[in-house]
Amino acid sequence: MTPRPTISFARHSVPKKGSVVLLSAEGGDLGEAARACDAGGVLKRAFAAADFAGKPGSALEVIAPAGSALDRLVVLGAGKPSGLAETDWVKLGGQAAGQFRKAADVSVVLDLPGVTVGAGDAASVALGIMLRAYAFDRYKTRKDDGDGKAASATKPSKFTIQCDNPAAAKKAFVAAQAVGDGVMLARDLVNEPANKLGPVEFAATARELHKLGVEVTVLAEKEMEKLGMGALLGVAQGSPRGARLVVMQWKGGKAKEKPIAFVGKGVTFDTGGNSMKPAAGMEDMKGDMGGAAAVTGLMHALAARGAKVNAVGIVGLVENAVDGNAQRPGDIVTSMSGQTIEVLNTDAEGRLVLADALWYCVQRFEPRFMVDLATLTGAIMVALGQSHAGLFSNNDELAARLTEAGLATQEKLWRMPLGAEYDKLIDSKNADMKNIGGRYGGSITAAQFLQRFVKDTPWAHLDIAGTAMGSPSSEISQSWASGFGVRLLDRLVKDHYEG
Numbered sequence: 094m095t096p097r098p099t100i101s102f103a104r105h106s107v108p109k110k111g112s113v114v115l116l117s118a119e120g121g122d123l124g125e126a127a128r129a130c131d132a133g134g135v136l137k138r139a140f141a142a143a144d145f146a147g148k149p150g151s152a153l154e155v156i157a158p159a160g161s162a163l164d165r166l167v168v169l170g171a172g173k174p175s176g177l178a179e180t181d182w183v184k185l186g187g188q189a190a191g192q193f194r195k196a197a198d199v200s201v202v203l204d205l206p207g208v209t210v211g212a213g214d215a216a217s218v219a220l221g222i223m224l225r226a227y228a229f230d231r232y233k234t235r236k237d238d239g240d241g242k243a244a245s246a247t248k249p250s251k252f253t254i255q256c257d258n259p260a261a262a263k264k265a266f267v268a269a270q271a272v273g274d275g276v277m278l279a280r281d282l283v284n285e286p287a288n289k290l291g292p293v294e295f296a297a298t299a300r301e302l303h304k305l306g307v308e309v310t311v312l313a314e315k316e317m318e319k320l321g322m323g324a325l326l327g328v329a330q331g332s333p334r335g336a337r338l339v340v341m342q343w344k345g346g347k348a349k350e351k352p353i354a355f356v357g358k359g360v361t362f363d364t365g366g367n368s369m370k371p372a373a374g375m376e377d378m379k380g381d382m383g384g385a386a387a388v389t390g391l392m393h394a395l396a397a398r399g400a401k402v403n404a405v406g407i408v409g410l411v412e413n414a415v416d417g418n419a420q421r422p423g424d425i426v427t428s429m430s431g432q433t434i435e436v437l438n439t440d441a442e443g444r445l446v447l448a449d450a451l452w453y454c455v456q457r458f459e460p461r462f463m464v465d466l467a468t469l470t471g472a473i474m475v476a477l478g479q480s481h482a483g484l485f486s487n488n489d490e491l492a493a494r495l496t497e498a499g500l501a502t503q504e505k506l507w508r509m510p511l512g513a514e515y516d517k518l519i520d521s522k523n524a525d526m527k528n529i530g531g532r533y534g535g536s537i538t539a540a541q542f543l544q545r546f547v548k549d550t551p552w553a554h555l556d557i558a559g560t561a562m563g564s565p566s567s568e569i570s571q572s573w574a575s576g577f578g579v580r581l582l583d584r585l586v587k588d589h590y591e592g
Contacts, residue, residue, distance in 0.1 A: 095228040096249035100219045102259035111198035112165040114189045116205050117147035119172050124204035133160025167192050174208040180503045182214045186221020187568035196250050203256045212261035215254050220269040222252050224569040227277050229284040268398040272583050275394030276576035282386035283574030287362035287379040291334040292410035299339045299389050305396035312338040322449040324428040328442040329411040331419025337410040341392045346403040346592050353590055354460035356450050358443040358467035359385030359410040366413050366439030383561030384466035387578030394583045401592045405458050409450040413442045425524045433524040441528045443469050444542045451546040462491050462551040466578050472535030474559040481507040483556035485540035491551050494589050504581035516541045
């Protein structure tokens, strides 16, 4: 893998070598510490020549500035300093990291006129650097520098973030780094090819969380059979790779306090089964476990930062394959809840996996609330594109808190409807329900299906099909897998549920 950058914090000083990143307010204004780095006075002329005005997202670069020993002087537009939110600082960090494709020694000067850049802001910049630097190149035998030549440097870039209180920033970054590590774990899981990551391998990765104090239990097929998980096991029956249910528990709250719960769909590869998908684009179905990846990354984040909460993460892991033993359209399976399901389309398999995982969670843990994440439907992408995930919920307070967390992290959600008129679309003449509801409202009927397995538990379903994989590149994600959901849910926990 590409070496991760090293990140440190220091007091303001004028760098004498390497590269420097400065911030400019709208209008091209620089803070005192930033102006001190322009020893040769080249920026005023450069700003005028490039018509640079410090607008958000803009950047200006001076190579080997005159009158200085620096290699590069980069200025990033920050917009109006008084309006910068946490996510803006994260993006600035990502934008800074994005300026350096090769290993470099970089000083990032956090100084803007008229505002005090706090320790949390500095930690957010560091998080942005960390996330932008991620690259999945594990299977490349020839690392390329972008010019067709093999890159010789294997050492990581070094970023020194200059700020007013480096000790406080370093302390704040501990929690931010824990979340960043969780995001990158989720990205790694989604990016892995299916021949390397099946249910067993995924479960083995989740087991590694015990090093952070997470209690991990893995249920194999015989144990799930005893529990009556016919819906989940029906999806897996066509694959020679056994199904697994992974239960992760982080006990950071009060001993008798009920946990909060997160449940993830983990279809490690989805052919569609006998209702086979078209060949074009099927390779992307290695990412059909994005929900399970997000839950696993979240549990890493909560444990690594020592979250003061009791949390449960459950992921149902299967491979949906084509085989003589595979489930057939028209089969009827019995879920752990005892409810029967007519499987009219074997490519609507994620909801079958979640049905048993959700019921297991409710029955065993009686959680305070439950959020599931799943790359569930193409229909949600038709409705919302790739800038929002779909949010469905039976609880207005939980839905509002999730929406708020999504805006704070820019992992945005849009609430979709649930209702009796949609629910009746999945009634079946031959069983208690069918697993598809027809052409219209496909993401809604999928959510209605899941709602039948949560009882009266406050619950939310996040359909992340458009945001977890193949999502648009951003300042902090250049990877095919985004790790969507980890920062969102960590923020939800931090703001509302930690003791």
